[in-house]
Amino acid sequence: MMTAEPRPAEQLSRDLARELSWGLTGYPGNGEVCQIIIGDEASGHRLQLHLGPHGIEVREDSPRPADATVWVPDEIANLLIKEARSIDLRDRRIHGGIRYEGNPLLVTRMGQALLRPSPEVKAVYEAAEQRAGRHPAVTSIERVHRPSVAVIRAAVDASRPLVATGLLDHCLPGSWEALAQQVSGIHIEPQSLGRALPLSEFMGHVLARQAGGPTYSEGCMLPPAFLGAFRLAFAQNGALPLGAPQLWAGASDSSQAVTGLHRDPVNGLLIQLLGRKRVLMYSPLERDNLYPVTAYNSFQNCWVEPLKPRLEVHTKFKRARRLEVELAPGEVLLNPVGWFHCVVIDGPTFSVSVPIKGRTN
Template sequence: MNVAYPAAQFDSDIAAIAGFADLLRTGFENPEGIVGTILFSIPEYPDQRFIVRCTDELLIERDDLERATDTQVIIPVATIHRIFNEFKVLDWRDPAIIGTITFTGNLALANHLAKSCIRPSNWTMARFRKAARIHAAKGYRHLTEVDYLHQPTQRQILEVMEESRPVIVTGLEPTPPCEDWSIDRLADCYRDAVVRVRSATQRQTMAEFVAELKAFEANPYDEMIEGFVKPYTEGANLPEEMFDNFGPLFFDPEDFAPPQLWLGSVPTHIPTSSLHRDPLTGFLQQVIGRKRLELYSADQAELLYPMKSYNNYQPCWFKPDAPNYEIFPKAQVANSLSVTLNPGELLVQPAGWFHQVYAVDSPNMSVSYFWRY
């Protein structure tokens, strides 16, 4: 399943803006029936504003632009060009992208529409097809428990990846060990390190983020919007200041994509990461608290309703935490493998496994690394 690749570049800014509107339209899906309007403004070209209306399809409207809309997005034309240049690898958590855009109004609509802008590479789609073949041949959809490896060799890890089989590694920890870390120690050690960028006007240091986390712990709320309203870093880039203490435990650092930080507090019934799959093998090091992952084999893709627009990872429309079998009936026969990850343990999750993640304890911290190959 795929949508057509957009043009890589345009002859003019005006053409790029028109292309951006078309990119949103062709990548749009709406099985949940979300409705609303979003006004897109380009500061350099105020006369090129347009409104998108979410219905069964995405409608682009260029008249009556002064009317009220549910969401307002201000995006520079340079960022629009960058979206086209990088659509196969675009990550909305990248400060160089999200840090240039301003959002107001209904942020859930903006988050929903952002998914329409990306497209998978042929390489990524081939990786998912390969994983599905292996998982079907090995009957992974019927797995009921994950294997443990104590202080394995790098050769053993490579064998696990070749078999596309998830395992939990024990007996290896960062220095200092995980039991010595707390959110207060993080704030003391990395006070001024930037841990999250939400928009052009919102950047948080570790000290600021820990303060928000503590405020949430004192007065929790249930409404969570990925990328905006969530006391969780959601895989933001691990600050360089933290590399020495939380670097990879296997292979060379150059063998991995930039590490990601998963730090925060989310109610146990709300997933910290919604159901999705990655085209690269992931190494998830649990540092503070426990996490629970629900894993689904790659050969169950059609049962989980994966989104057609994706790149670095492929989200699913189906939500195991709030299943709607009227809209997603095939999901009723999907089988998951439940895995609990304790502090000091490392999950090796080969490419293609669908997974949804929950925090068993709060606060919670993990660091993840993706094997480049």
């Protein structure tokens, strides 16, 4: 991690407030207040961000109690401002150096508001929108039985999602117990948990929905060897090179999305192994109707929540054209680069996402 040149706490706090205000552009606030203290806890410089439905107001002195307070050491504040394009908020040197109390979701919003995209990532999304515009509008998501590499590549080139069936017939686990045996020895580390645990133990928490135990994997990384047990026919011999897998497993109900609306700068596959998963998808051409955030590094979230939209704030969302698909065990969703999507589950589910290596624009 690079070392940024130090600046006085007062200047740091104002710079940080400016960056946060830009990153929160379009945020549909409900009057939340976040207090940020730069430097020493007792004598550091303080400011408050008031998040209203029509904008952000920065105050240095306010009688309103804060919904969340964040203490940021000088050196970390410098890094957050200087390295916004490459900073990883999960880095323990950052995560462990910042202290907060109050609303954790509001604190997370503050952290995300500091992210900035690189020109390369922005170019990927622009290319995805141009590609989608060159082809007929997608009105449904086709299911294709055992598609060839050529079919997959054609769908990628046409910015067209599809669901592949029959690719896992030879190795699909029939139950959670059977899968737990297959993954014996594999450990995972969900971000919010802060420690590693056996994947089989995590699966037990999911099935039991155990109070105090982790019940969603948050896209944590899996060892590449995991895919060896579920080798896809078109990925053999490097015909369709795949990247590192991520785990999306857990239990919830269908009242809210477990993965918020966002888009990724890579073509990807979502491999459904157990349970069912409903995916809501929007073409890259729907961008302006989905209120994407300005602050991001790679994947780009949206302010609108498709299941509970605030239509009085996000008025254009009513125009957005949505596609839906429900994945059953053994099905694989091709998610082309730049397609907005969110995920809804009802009950225990286990799936793995994996990026397709190669050109994205």
